[in-house]
Amino acid sequence: QQQVKQSPQSLIVQKGGISIINCAYENTAFDYFPWYQQFPGKGPALLIAIRPDVSEKKEGRFTISFNKSAKQFSLHIMDSQPGDSATYFCAASSVSGGYNKLIFGAGTRLAVHP
């Protein structure tokens, strides 16, 4: 049972374009929503994160938009560059059995063409 649904599975964007990756969740107890970036041969690394009391967070070319009522959040990469080509995972943090856990989406493979 996938608690965080991520789309699309893969994405091709031209250099300079906007990359948009979407995630949806059902559990309203989730209290933190990070995005991880994974390059080939590497482990995922935290890219940017947001709490549900904020509608948008921007760090450089990366922006998270959060819609609490729709239970959706998305990652926007402005002016996409070939170096942004990677797999992106959205995640949600929840408390289960007294412990915080991260629930990851299925991932989006982004290719930015020059």
Added chain:
Amino acid sequence: DVKVTQSSRYLVKRTGEKVFLECVQDMDHENMFWYRQDPGLGLRLIYFSYDVKMKEKGDIPEGYSVSREKKERFSLILESASTNQTSMYLCASSRLQYEQYFGPGTRLTVT
């Protein structure tokens, strides 16, 4: 610079073998995690530990066990490897639950 290292990048084992995957972190983090990564399924939590000698089951613990004898080391054990355990295994550590630092992964093939 924070670092999580995993004992092997690639591993090939036979069905029925006992397999040990080792993970070491040098950040003095209390929390450590083991995930497996499969295409289309994302990262799924196998086991985690919030303290030495302590372990908790994640979402897919069947067929796996773990050991944490020292704070910096967290081992994943496949008691009797099966072909459906062929996967990429990722170790992570954190001080805060959501800021997890991942190792480079071990690609395990069970034949």
